Structures are given as structure tokens and as C-alpha cells.
Amino acid sequence: MSRNQKAMTRWESVTRWPLTAAALVFLVVYTAQVTLEYTGTARLIASTLIFATWVAFFVDYIVRLSLADPKGEWFRKHLFDLAAVLLPMLRPVRLLSVFVRPQGAKESAGANLRARMLIYGIGAALLLVWIAALSVLEVERYAAGGNIRSFGDAIWWAFCTVTTVGYGDFVPVTLPGRAIAIGLMLGGVVLVGLITATFSSWVIDRVTRGHQEQRAATRADVERLTAELDARLPRPSGNNGLPNVGGQL
Structure with a gap:
């Protein structure tokens, strides 16, 4: 491991919990600022805390x-x-890392992956x-012609949008509100597909468990078993293990 890789590992280990705390602070403060409509000193404090999380x-x-x-x-990876740096609404996703832990050795790698994907999928959808x-409430609350006036209305609209139901009883009328709606619809399609695929994989794994003897052996399985047998069989010594009788013939 290079020096930079070691430094990267140390940095990520040190900052993991502070950044998780920063994500939680952002979520709580932003929620309070929008729902309680802070003004004056309270709004200044809330804005300062939100800015501090961005700096972190x-x-x-x-x-x-x-x-x-x-x-x-x-950079590509x-x-x-x-x-998450550019879009504040993505920072709370950092909180999901707290709930994702490698499972014990009793579970297969596929089960571990499905569990992590399910946690991230459901958690990301709710966040x-x-x-x-x-x-959307922040930009639509006082917009002319808008009808999203309370947090309850906004939550209902968000759930209808993310699931692509779209009842149409609440509709954003501002340009920022519609941009948020587009992002929510795109994110909803991806997350719902992820959750569905993960659940389907889990169901298939449960159905096929206990029927492994019916699974066709692959070439890799045959080669692996052949190698194990070769390693366990005793190796003959000299002329295939037979006494040398050639001089007596």
C-alpha cells in the first residue's frame, strides 16, 4: 500500500463519524428552518450551520x-x-453508511450485497x-398560483411523485419546483427499480435454496473438484508404485 493510500485510509477513518454528524445536523437544521420558518437571528444561526456542513x-x-x-x-468513481458537495439534498445519504455493516461469515457474499443494497435503496428513497x-415547500409556499402550502402537502406530493403515481392534486408552479420534481421522478424510477430487483433476487435465492442438487454443474465446478481430487489422492512413487522386476525377465 502506497503512502497516499495509507493517508487516505487514515483520513476516511478519522472523518467518517464527523461527516455523518454533519449530515445529521444538516437534515435537522434544514427541516427546522423550512417547517418553522425561522427569521432574524434564528435563521442566521441555521444558515451558518448549514454552510458549515457544506464546508465540511x-x-x-x-x-x-x-x-x-x-x-x-x-474522480470518475x-x-x-x-x-453531495454541489447539491445539499444529497448530504443526508451519508447517514445510511451508519446502518450498513458487513455481515458475519454465515451469510454469503450475495446476501451481504443484497442487504446493503436494500438498506441503501429504502433509506435513500425515504431521504x-x-x-x-x-x-419544494421552500420555493412553492408563497408562489403565485401554487397550492403546496404546508409540509403535509409537500410530503404527499413527494410520495406521489417518487412512486410515479402523480394524482395531480398538488403541482409545483415555479421553475425551481419543477426542477425538483424532475429530479425526484428520475430518482424514484431508479430507487424503485433497485428495491424491486433486490427483493426479487432475495425471493429467488429463498426459492432455490435447498434445491442445489438440481443445479447443473458448470465447467468451473468440474475443474475445481478435479483439482481437489488430484490434491488428495496419494502420488505413486517410481514405476507407478510397482516393484522393478525388469531385470528378472
Whole structure:
């Protein structure tokens, strides 16, 4: 492991919990600011805390990018981290890492992956609905001709939009509100598909469990078993293990 990789590992270990706390602070403060309509000093404090969380995510991204080697490959693999810096509504997704832990050795790698995908899928969907509801309420509450006036209305609209139901009883009328709706619809299609695929994989795994003897052996299975048998069989010594009788003939 190179020096930069070691430094990256140490940095991520040190900042993991502070950044998780920053994501939680952002979620709580932004929720309070929108629903309680802070003014004056309270709004200034809330805005300062939100800005501080942005600085924390920005510094973390810059430090990790500077430690990455090669930087181009790291940049391509961490586009979501950049998006979390640019789009505040993505920062609470960081909270999901707290609930994702490697499972014990009793579970297969596929089961571990499905569990992590399910946690991320459901958690991201709920956070997406919550943040989108707050965002659309903030821009639509006092818009002329708008009808999303309360957080309850915004939550209902967000759930209808993310599931692509679209009753049409609440509709954003501002340009920022419609942009939020587009992002929510796109995110909803992806997340619902992810959850459905993960659940389907889990059902198939449960149905086929206990019927492994009916599964056709692959070429890799045959080669692996052949190698194991070769390793376990005793190796003959000299003329295939037979006494040398050639001189007596």
C-alpha cells in the first residue's frame, strides 16, 4: 500500500463519524428552518450551520482528491461525492453508511450485497422524499398560483411523485419546483427499480435454496473438484508404485 493510500485510509477513518454528524445536523437544521420558518437571528444561526456542513463536505472532497492516485480514476468513481458537495439534498445519504455493516461469515457474499443494497435503496428513497418535500415547500409556499402550502402537502406530493403515481392534486408552479420534481421522478424510477430487483433476487435465492442438487454443474465446478481430487489422492512413487522386476525377465 502506497503512502497516499495509507493517508487516505487514515483520513476516511478519522472523518467518517464527523461527516455523518454533519449530515445529521444538516437534515435537522434544514427541516427546522423550512417547517418553522425561522427569521432574524434564528435563521442566521441555521444558515451558518448549514454552510458549515457544506464546508465540511467540501474540505473532505478536496483532501481525498488530493490524496487519490491516480486522481482521474478516483474522480470518475466518486461522482456522487461531488454531487453531495454541489447539491445539499444529497448530504443526508451519508447517514445510511451508519446502518450498513458487513455481515458475519454465515451469510454469503450475495446476501451481504443484497442487504446493503436494500438498506441503501429504502433509506435513500425515504431521504429523497423528505428532502424533496422540504425543498419544494421552500420555493412553492408563497408562489403565485401554487397550492403546496404546508409540509403535509409537500410530503404527499413527494410520495406521489417518487412512486410515479402523480394524482395531480398538488403541482409545483415555479421553475425551481419543477426542477425538483424532475429530479425526484428520475430518482424514484431508479430507487424503485433497485428495491424491486433486490427483493426479487432475495425471493429467488429463498426459492432455490435447498434445491442445489438440481443445479447443473458448470465447467468451473468440474475443474475445481478435479483439482481437489488430484490434491488428495496419494502420488505413486517410481514405476507407478510397482516393484522393478525388469531385470528378472
